[in-house]
Amino acid sequence: KxxxxxxxxxxxxxxxxxxxxxxxxxxxxxxxxxxxxxxxxxxxxxxxxxxxxxxxxxxxxxxxxxxxxxxxxxxxxxxxxxxxxxxxxxxxxxxxxxxxxxxxxxxxxxxxxxxxxxxxxxxxxxxxxxxxxxxxxxxxxxxxxxxxxxxxxxxxxxxxxxxxxxxxxxxxxxxxxxxxxxxxxxxxxxxxxxxxxxxxxxxxxxxxxxxxxxxxxxxxxxxxxxxxxxxxxxxxxxxxxxxxxxxxxxxxxxxxxxxSSSTYQRIDTTTSHAFALGRSDRAVTVVSRLTTGLRDGFSDETVSLPGGTWNDLFTGEAYADDTPLARLLDRLPVALLVRAE
Structure with a gap:
């Protein structure tokens, strides 16, 4: 108190x-x-x-x-x-x-x-x-x-x-x-x-x-x-x-x-202005951070997605491998990716 x-x-x-x-x-x-x-x-x-x-x-x-x-x-x-x-x-x-x-x-x-x-x-x-x-x-x-x-x-x-x-x-x-x-x-x-x-x-x-x-x-x-x-x-x-x-x-x-039985994965990005995590090798969260420091946008920065194709639940777009953040976060400053079957 x-x-x-x-x-x-x-x-x-x-x-x-x-x-x-x-x-x-x-x-x-x-x-x-x-x-x-x-x-x-x-x-x-x-x-x-x-x-x-x-x-x-x-x-x-x-x-x-x-x-x-x-x-x-x-x-x-x-x-x-x-x-x-x-x-x-x-x-x-x-x-x-x-x-x-x-x-x-x-x-x-x-x-x-x-x-x-x-x-x-x-x-x-x-x-x-x-x-x-x-x-x-x-x-x-x-x-x-x-x-x-x-x-x-x-x-x-x-x-x-x-x-x-x-x-x-x-x-x-x-x-x-x-x-x-x-x-x-x-x-x-x-x-x-x-x-x-x-x-x-x-x-x-x-x-x-x-x-x-x-x-x-x-x-x-x-x-x-x-x-x-x-x-x-x-x-x-x-x-x-x-x-x-x-x-x-x-x-x-x-x-x-x-x-409780799921797993957590660290997903790497090439910039401190983005953060990414994985859940059970099936879903990947990508978010932006400290965005006032992005004077030129994400430029050539990328996120390293695990192997395979990933679909963004928010936009319907598909991504794979080292994905440019400028493309991934173009429409929204966040993405929720699900592994394509």
């Missing part, structure tokens, strides 16, 4: 890391470390749950996916926050501390677009859980009002919100890659995947009760029906639903490829 529900609301250097079971001091892992983790999981805990979002996560998987892009563009992010702080100076009460304001800017970017009701409710919970200036049992009404008024003023400022929107749009390609890559990994690494309610589409929820809002299942049924009828994905929501539905169907049809 003291860590997740107090310290995680105080130490706000990079809130994507402030997650249940996480470590704010640990900035990710490299591909070799992830392969080692997968091998250990398959050997020791093949039936453990793998998930990216739950009822208790501090931010949804996709909020974290967008915030993660900030770690790839630190100079641009620093300049952007400096600009927003200057633009909002007249709204800032002397009671508003810089730590809470920095939380607001991270939250705006991570959950954008967000309305004043959701933002102010989140900030109230975050500041009271932090227990530095206000608490649930002894609220400081003047401080609470200063935080709420600042957040509302920022969202009412057309120039600031236009700037936030434009910045988020610049992050969109890398955000897309993160959303789809982490989802496909979560569904295919050793373990039993869990998809939290609503997270079959892009979900930009914050901590509860924000992440317990009603889910529009009718919209999901309609989107899935269109994909099943052969329509191309229209947006990132469709792309995520395509990844989730096709991967879970494969697991349902071929449980032995992914279960």
């Amino acid at each position: 003291g860590v997740e529900d107090t310290a995680f609301y105080r130490y706000l250097r990079f809130t994507a890391l402030n997650e249940v079971g996480g470590d704010p001091g640990h900035f990710g892992v490299d591909p070799d470390e992830l392969h080692r983790w997968c091998i250990r999981q398959q050997a020791n805990w093949p039936d453990a749950m793998t998930t990216l979002s739950t009822h208790d996560t501090k931010r949804s998987e996709d909020v974290r996916a967008r915030l993660a892009v900030l770690s790839e563009v630190p100079a641009e992010w620093s300049a952007q926050v400096t600009s927003w702080r200057a633009a909002s100076a007249t709204y800032r009460s002397p009671l508003l501390d810089a730590n809470t304001e920095y939380l607001l800017w991270q939250t705006l970017v991570g959950a954008w677009p967000i309305d004043a009701g959701r933002l102010t409710a989140y900030l109230e919970k975050a500041t009271r859980e932090a227990k530095r200036r206000t608490t649930w049992t002894e609220p400081d009404e003047a401080y609470d009002e200063a935080v709420r008024t600042f957040a509302e003023a920022v969202l009412a400022d057309a120039e600031i919100t236009a700037s936030v929107s434009a910045f988020v749009e610049r992050l969109a390609p890398a955000f897309r890659a993160n959303v789809l890559s982490q989802k496909l990994l979560g569904l295919t690494v050793p373990g039993v995947p869990d998809v939290y309610q609503g997270c079959d589409l892009v979900d930009l929820s914050l901590v509860d009760p924000d992440n317990r809002r009603p889910v529009d299942y009718r919209a999901r049924v309609e989107r899935l029906a269109a994909l099943d009828d052969g329509e191309a994905p229209r947006d990132l929501d469709d792309e995520k639903l395509l990844v989730v539905s096709r991967t879970l169907r494969l697991r349902s049809e071929q449980p032995r490829w992914f279960g």
Whole structure:
């Protein structure tokens, strides 16, 4: 309780890391470390749950996916926050501390677009859980009002919100890659995947009760029906639903490829901007990573597929041997390949 529900609301250097079971001091892992983790999981805990979002996560998987892009563009992010702080100076009460304001800017970017009701409710919970200036049992009404008024003023400022929107749009390609890559990994690494309610589409929820809002299942049924009828994905929501539905169907049809008796293979790529793994020599996952560093795309980089022909469940294309990543990941930043019979 003291860590997740107090310290995680105080130490706000990079809130994507402030997650249940996480470590704010640990900035990710490299591909070799992830392969080692997968091998250990398959050997020791093949039936453990793998998930990216739950009822208790501090931010949804996709909020974290967008915030993660900030770690790839630190100079641009620093300049952007400096600009927003200057633009909002007249709204800032002397009671508003810089730590809470920095939380607001991270939250705006991570959950954008967000309305004043959701933002102010989140900030109230975050500041009271932090227990530095206000608490649930002894609220400081003047401080609470200063935080709420600042957040509302920022969202009412057309120039600031236009700037936030434009910045988020610049992050969109890398955000897309993160959303789809982490989802496909979560569904295919050793373990039993869990998809939290609503997270079959892009979900930009914050901590509860924000992440317990009603889910529009009718919209999901309609989107899935269109994909099943052969329509191309229209947006990132469709792309995520395509990844989730096709991967879970494969697991349902071929449980032995992914279960406790399955095997795990490391698949090599020629670049640190892609990661690949194999399951039971029957399925291969390929995802992109750190894509802001791909100035010229994947160029001549390849992934070394095991012998034979492999079909991508998402696009229907066939591949073999040392496959160019530029071709494999041309339509989507991820691929799920199944060995052709």
